[in-house]
Structure formats: structure tokens, C-alpha cells
Amino acid sequence: MxxxxxxxxxxxxxxxxxxxxxxxxxxxxxxxxxxxxxxxILPPSPPALPLIGHLYLLSSVLPKSFKTLALKYGPIMRLRIGSSNSVVVSNATIAREILKNNEMSFVSRPDFGASDFNMYKGSEFVNADYGSYWRFLKKICMTQLLSAPQVNRFADIRREETIKLLEIFDKCSKEKKACDIGVELMTMTNNIICRMAMSTRCSDNTNESQQIWEFVKGVLEIAPKFSLGEMLGPLGKLDLFGYGRRLNNLFKLFDGLVEGIMVEKERNFGMAERKDMMDIMLEVYRDKNAEEIFMAGTEAMSVSMQWTLAELINHPELYKKLREEINTVVGSSRLVEESDVPNLPYLQAVVKESLRLHPAAPLIFRKCGEDCKIHGYNITKNDRVIFNLYAIMSDPNEWEDPTAFVPERFLGGSTETIRDYNQQLLDTKGQSFNNIPFGTGRRGCPGASLSSAVMQAAIATFVQCFDWEVEGGGKIDMELGPGLSSGMAQPLVCYPVTHVLPMEVTGMVA
Structure with missing residues (x-):
């Protein structure tokens, strides 16, 4: 015991x-x-403050802020913005490692504050997670809605809308009035997209057109303001500023408008002489194995054309050189056509150089799908990855005199780039990671061919037909505006001076 x-x-x-x-x-x-x-081993990171993280280091012009921070902390860095962790990439080598070598780990896009107030969430295309649904929508875009034959089918519409704008410029010239070129370009691109999508002009004095125009203006006004809610983390869902309710009301208005147009389209299905995008979508909808898609974009094209024209106006010797090429190939008796563009290499170089300096989307976003190691650093699942194209495409390690507007660097035989890229890689199709204005890979912009078609032909006609005097004299202010887009800080206001106006401009459109 x-x-x-x-x-x-x-x-x-x-x-x-x-x-x-x-x-x-x-x-x-x-x-x-x-x-x-x-x-x-996490990427380098600046000192953070409680709650707001690195918000105190950012200005309203995010691409410039990121570029400044990258000079101090390196081409890959980790930032905490409110409640979100983001990895910012600022050079081509790391961009290639992520977007090409590890593409499938970064093929989806992150959600932002606006998604909580988007009635189309879960059925949209641009920000949908990579999967069978997204692949189906991408296939519809690339093979039907935005395929080369479909884009070419509407060349006459783009020409008509361009001529309407030329007539507006000519009227301003005769009346010696200044013209807000940005507003007019936005109207032109809106009309092109609306006519291609649903055979309706946004600027016509009809109730339907006015509703489309109000929707576009409303979304463009509200979109940049969602960054405020994004900084608040979970509190952003409370919609303290009311932007979510405004956006939701706009989507409801647009949804009712499109529903009415679709009912009319279904009533007359198969009777149209030429199928617009909505006719194609109705065909897809009638296929029991298919789904539905609606997408349109106008701001990127109009903003890119503003930057291109502004650069040319600020460089009169280049403006003259482009006009001489147009006069040699096309002459002055007829208007430049889209079919002339392949024979205008300097025009193509001008547009490429403008897109390099002023990408339509200076920041592109991805979401890390799984823990992985990039450039020796650990990237955590669900981290946001921000590619600063504003920095990547003006990197002095990639380009000589990177901030200068030099179209010649995109001509055959050019030695302007530091690295020995061949001419194929000096394109804008996402093959060279020091020049990806339309993104790259599976998430590359499906509307790149449409954007290029509109931009190149329009810029050529502006140069062919007009000279420009800057309001107030001097040069155009090339400062980048605030927000996530690449808009100009100041409106592009000039006096058009008619140089030559082919008869077809005033005779084609009543």
C-alpha cells in the first residue's frame, strides 16, 4: 500500500x-x-503607421507616388493601404517573372470597394476570377464581339463619327473658338462604342441616348472616389460617403435601359442588315449552352488620343514629320482611312510612343492565388499585386531618355532602347515586358485591336486636317491627373486652325 x-x-x-x-x-x-x-522574406516596405499603413506616403496621383517610393525601396515593395496588403512592381524583369513565368498564380484580379455595390458582381467579365465562366466570356470577346472581322465590319461607323468631329473642329476654326478636345473625343468614342454595341448614338437628342450618356458620365465621376472607401477597409462596406448607393442607382438605370433595348432587339431578331454586338449576344443567349455578356469602354481611347495629340502639338517638328508622311502616302485630296495605316509607319510609331509614356491604364492589378516566391521574396496568397506601367515603361534601365517623346525608337533599325530587343518585341501586344500598355497574357485587353484602329486613324485625320493653337499660348501642360486613370491634370483646350479639309468631310455626313 x-x-x-x-x-x-x-x-x-x-x-x-x-x-x-x-x-x-x-x-x-x-x-x-x-x-x-x-x-x-517579404519585399522591402517603408515604415507604416497604425490603421492607415502606408497611406500617408501616397498622393492623389498614385502612379507617380509608387514610382517615387520604388526609387527608394526597390522595384518590388510591399505596401499596406488601409486594410489591404499590396505588392507594387516597377520593372520589366519582375513583371515578366510574374506575368509570364508564374502567370497562373496571378491570373485573377482582386476585388475593390466598388464591388460590394455592383449589382452585376459575379456575372461581369473584367474582374471575374479565372475559370470556366471567364474563359467562356473571353472566347466570345475574341472570336465574335471584338474579333478582327467584327471590328473591321464597323469601319464605316468609326469613319462617320470621326468626320462629325472634324466638322465640329472646322466650325470652331471658322468661329475662332477654343475647343475642349477631351470632351469632344469622349463624345466621339462613346458614339462609336454605342453604335457598335447597340446601333445607338450616345449624343443624339433622344431619351435613350441621354440615359446612356448620363450613365457613362456618372460612372466616370464616381469610380475614382471609391478609393476613399477602399482605404477604410471593412468600414468601406458601410458606404459612409454614399458613392455605393449612387453607383447602384446608376446600374439600375442602365439595366432598365439595356433591358428595353434587348426587348426591341428580340422583337426584330434576325432582321438587321448588320449585326451589332447586342445582336451577337442575343444569338449567344439563345444557345442553351452559352451565357451572356455586355461590356464597353470609351475613356481609355479618348484619354490616349488626348495625350497623343498633346505630345504632337508640343513637338511641332514631329507633327510636321507625321503630316509629311500622310501627304506622301495619302495626299490632301482625300481623308486618311484605316486601310492606309499599315502604310504609315511613323503614325504607328507615334501612337506606340504615346502609349508608352501615357498608358491608358497606368496601374494594372492581379491577385496572388497561392503562396509563391518572386524575385527571392515571398508573396502571400490573396495579396494584391500592382504593376506600375507608368514606371515600367519609362524605366531608365530599359529606355534611353525614357521620359522624352521619341517615336523614332519604334521604327525599324532603331537603337533607342538599351536592351537589344528586336522589332517584334518593340510592339504593344504584351510580348516585351518593358512595353505593355494593353497588359499581357490571358488578362491582356481584348479591345486592343479596336482601340488601335480608332486611335491611329483619328490622330492621322486630326494631323492631316488641322493645326492647333494652345489656349493662352505656350505649351500644353502634360501633368498626370489624380486617381487610377491616366487622364490629363488640365483640360486639353486648343484653337483648331483648318489646314486642309477634303470635300468628303463636309459632304459625307449631313
Missing amino acids: ATISDVQFYLSLFVIWFVSTLAFRSLAKKRAKSNHASKV
Whole structure:
């Protein structure tokens, strides 16, 4: 029979064993955690403040802020903006490693504050997660809606809308009035997209057209303001500024408008002489194995054309050189056509150089789908990855005199780039990662061919037909505007001066 001393002895042993076990497990966990931490190497990061993280380091012009920080912290850095962790990439080598070598780990896009108030969330295309649904929509875009034959089918519409704008410029010239070129370009591109999508002009004085125009203006006005809610993290869902309710009301208005147009389209299905995008979508909808898509974009094209024209106006010797090419190939008796563009290499170089300096989307976003290592650093699942094209495409390690407007660098035989890229890589189709204005890979912009078609032909006609005087004299202010887009800080206001106006401009459109 055990004595009291025996019980005390065994109890002491138990206590010693229990305490030793706890101590050992604690030390083992600490060592494992320490070893794990030593293996996790995060990208460099500036000092952060509580709650707001690195928000205090950012100005309203995000691409410029990111570029400035990259000069100090390197081409890949980690920022905490409100409640979100983001990795910012600022050079072509790392962009290639992510977007090409590890594309499938970064093929989806992150959600932002606006998604909580988007009635189309879960059924949209641009920000949909990569999967069977997204692949189906991309296929519809590339093979039907925005395929080369479909884009070419509407060349006459683009020409008509361009001529309407030329007539507006000519009227301003005769009346010696200044013209807000940005507003007029936005109207032109809106009309082109609306006519291609649903055979309706946005600027006509009809109730339907006015609703489309109000929707476009409303979304463009509200979109940049969602960054405020994004900084608040979970509190952003409360819609403290009311932007979510405004956006939702706009989507409801647009949804009702499109529903009415679709009902009319279905009533007359198969009767149209030429199928617009909505006719194609109705065909897809009638296929029991298919789904539905609606997408349109206008701001990028109009903003890109503003930058291109502004650069040319600020460089009169280049403006003259482009006009001489147009006069040699086309002459002055007829208007430049889209079919002339392949024979106008300097025009193509001008547009490429403008897109390099002023990408329509200076920041592109991806979401990390799984923990991985990039450039020796650990990127965590669900981190946002921001590619600063504004910095990548003006990197002095990639381009000589990177901030100068030099179209000649995109001509055959040019040695302007530091690296020995061949002419194929000096394109804008996402093959060379120092020049990806339309993105690259699976998430590359499906509307790149349409954008190029509109931009090149329109810029050529502006140069062919007009000279420009800057309001107030001097040069155009080329400062980048605030927000996520690449708009100009100041409106592009000039006096058009008619140089030559082919008869077809005033005779084609009543």
C-alpha cells in the first residue's frame, strides 16, 4: 500500500514531467516559428503607421507616388493601404517573372470597394476570377464581339463619327473658338462604342441616348472616389460617403435601359442588315449552352488620343514629320482611312510612343492565388499585386531618355532602347515586358485591336486636317491627373486652325 511519501514522490515526478513537456513544446514551437520566419522574406516596405499603413506616403496621383517610393525601396515593395496588403512592381524583369513565368498564380484580379455595390458582381467579365465562366466570356470577346472581322465590319461607323468631329473642329476654326478636345473625343468614342454595341448614338437628342450618356458620365465621376472607401477597409462596406448607393442607382438605370433595348432587339431578331454586338449576344443567349455578356469602354481611347495629340502639338517638328508622311502616302485630296495605316509607319510609331509614356491604364492589378516566391521574396496568397506601367515603361534601365517623346525608337533599325530587343518585341501586344500598355497574357485587353484602329486613324485625320493653337499660348501642360486613370491634370483646350479639309468631310455626313 502506497504511503503518503510515495504519493508525494510520484506527484512530484508528474509535475516535473508536465512542466518539462510544456516547456519543451513551447521551445519547439518558438524554434519552428523562428525557422519559418527566417525562411519568409517579404519585399522591402517603408515604415507604416497604425490603421492607415502606408497611406500617408501616397498622393492623389498614385502612379507617380509608387514610382517615387520604388526609387527608394526597390522595384518590388510591399505596401499596406488601409486594410489591404499590396505588392507594387516597377520593372520589366519582375513583371515578366510574374506575368509570364508564374502567370497562373496571378491570373485573377482582386476585388475593390466598388464591388460590394455592383449589382452585376459575379456575372461581369473584367474582374471575374479565372475559370470556366471567364474563359467562356473571353472566347466570345475574341472570336465574335471584338474579333478582327467584327471590328473591321464597323469601319464605316468609326469613319462617320470621326468626320462629325472634324466638322465640329472646322466650325470652331471658322468661329475662332477654343475647343475642349477631351470632351469632344469622349463624345466621339462613346458614339462609336454605342453604335457598335447597340446601333445607338450616345449624343443624339433622344431619351435613350441621354440615359446612356448620363450613365457613362456618372460612372466616370464616381469610380475614382471609391478609393476613399477602399482605404477604410471593412468600414468601406458601410458606404459612409454614399458613392455605393449612387453607383447602384446608376446600374439600375442602365439595366432598365439595356433591358428595353434587348426587348426591341428580340422583337426584330434576325432582321438587321448588320449585326451589332447586342445582336451577337442575343444569338449567344439563345444557345442553351452559352451565357451572356455586355461590356464597353470609351475613356481609355479618348484619354490616349488626348495625350497623343498633346505630345504632337508640343513637338511641332514631329507633327510636321507625321503630316509629311500622310501627304506622301495619302495626299490632301482625300481623308486618311484605316486601310492606309499599315502604310504609315511613323503614325504607328507615334501612337506606340504615346502609349508608352501615357498608358491608358497606368496601374494594372492581379491577385496572388497561392503562396509563391518572386524575385527571392515571398508573396502571400490573396495579396494584391500592382504593376506600375507608368514606371515600367519609362524605366531608365530599359529606355534611353525614357521620359522624352521619341517615336523614332519604334521604327525599324532603331537603337533607342538599351536592351537589344528586336522589332517584334518593340510592339504593344504584351510580348516585351518593358512595353505593355494593353497588359499581357490571358488578362491582356481584348479591345486592343479596336482601340488601335480608332486611335491611329483619328490622330492621322486630326494631323492631316488641322493645326492647333494652345489656349493662352505656350505649351500644353502634360501633368498626370489624380486617381487610377491616366487622364490629363488640365483640360486639353486648343484653337483648331483648318489646314486642309477634303470635300468628303463636309459632304459625307449631313
